Amino acid sequence: MMKLENMVRGLASDTIAQRLIQFWEHDEGTLELWRASSNFVYAFERNQVQYFLRFSFEQDKNIEQLKAEIEYMQYLHLNGFPSVTPIKSLSGELIETLKTPEATYIAVVFSAAYGINLDSDTITxxxxxxxxxxLGSLHCLSKKFVPVSERRNSWVDTVHFMESVFQKHPMELIALEELGRVTSWLQSLPTGNDVYGLIHYDFQLDNIFFEENKNHSFNVIDFDDAMYHWYAIDIVTALDDFIDDDNPHSKLLIQSFLNGYRSKMVLENDVVAQFSQYQRYANLYKFAKLLKTLEFEEIIDTPPWFDGLKIKLVRVADELRKTFHGSW
Incomplete structure (x- = not known):
């Protein structure tokens, strides 16, 4: 998630989105905000077909990482994996940049994903x-993917990020100690092609769209967090709404997910037994990103949604802080 001050700035008006959409062919009057989290995302239409404009402050995103994300998505599309695809601008570019006196923005456009979002309470x-x-099919393709130009970051880069955040917050000593334990454990793991590669890292239900009439396939969006990591962490983060639930039905659902995954990828039982350790990494990384989001100077004239969102983020950070402990 971006810093709250940047979110306030970006959502103050649609001016930047309106200027950026001019780089692509579009139907006038169709641009509207879809969501804002790590990026600003606007839906729009071109010839009455829906597309999505995604942009961010240049200071928040690395353009080389964006190029690497696009290359990976194109590779998946070429190999028949159902995911959204990047769309070229009127000038034939996949990435467009807008410089203003206040900031520089980088933007991309993606096709829409067909299907519906499923709900964790009603999923079968x-x-x-x-x-x-x-997810197993995605990892199978990742095993064969060799980037031509840029390479996505790895879990090591996230460790450096977390260190930099925690050092700015000396009161978060327990989090820094937890990072040391998690890092040492990850360094001990094998990194063979069968267990480690380029992952999605946000393969949750809000980023996949189910098409029941097309062989029960899922269309996937939002590869913004893709990184080199152990495939197991992709499973753990995907199942975040289920994995800590002691409900017997949730356990059945998890087993169904793992059965589907194992139909495409080998998943050893000892890796499944380590899910709780991978969860500790995921909790810590989420916590660090929340701390970063909450770093801001005093914001004048905050919008109506600001206080509620801030309270929610602080509450989530407090809950995550409780998961840090010394035992392993």
Whole structure:
């Protein structure tokens, strides 16, 4: 998630989005905000077909990493994996930059994903199996992917990021100690092609769209967090809404997901037994990103949604802080 001050700035008006959309062919009057989190995302239409404009402050995103993201998405599309695809601008570019006196913005446009979002409360065992199968298929393709130009960051870069955040917050000593334990454990793991590669890292239900009439397939969006990591962490973060639930039905759903995944990828039982350790990394990384989001100077004239969002983020950070402990 971006810094709250940048979110306030970006959502103050649609002016930047309106200027950026001029780089692409579009139907006038169709641009509207879809969501804002790590990026600003606007839906629009071209010839009555929906597309999505995604942009961010240049200071928040690395353009080389964006190029690497696009290359990976194009590779997946060429190999038949159902995911959204980047769309060229009127000048034939996949990435456009807008410089203003206040800031520089980088933007891309993607096709829309067909299908519907499923809900964790109503998802069926069969749908869970198909979801797991989709992630397994993604990892199968990742095993063969060799970037031509830029390379996505790895978990090591996230460790450096977390260190930099925690050093600015000396009161978060427990988090820094937890980072040391998590890092040492990750360094001990094998990094063979069968367990480690380029992952999505946000393969949750809000980023996948289910098409029941097309072989129960999932269309995938938002590769913004893709990185080199252990494939297991992709499973753990995907199942975040289920993995800590002691409900017997949740355990059945998780097993259905793993069955689907194993139909495409080998997943050893000892790796499944380590899910709780991978969860500790995910909690810590999420916590660090929340701290970064909450770093801001005094904001004048905050919008109506600001206080509520800030309270929610602080509450989530407090809950995550409780998961840090010394035992391993």
């Amino acid at each position: 065992e069969k749908q869970m199996e198909e979801w797991g199968k989709s």
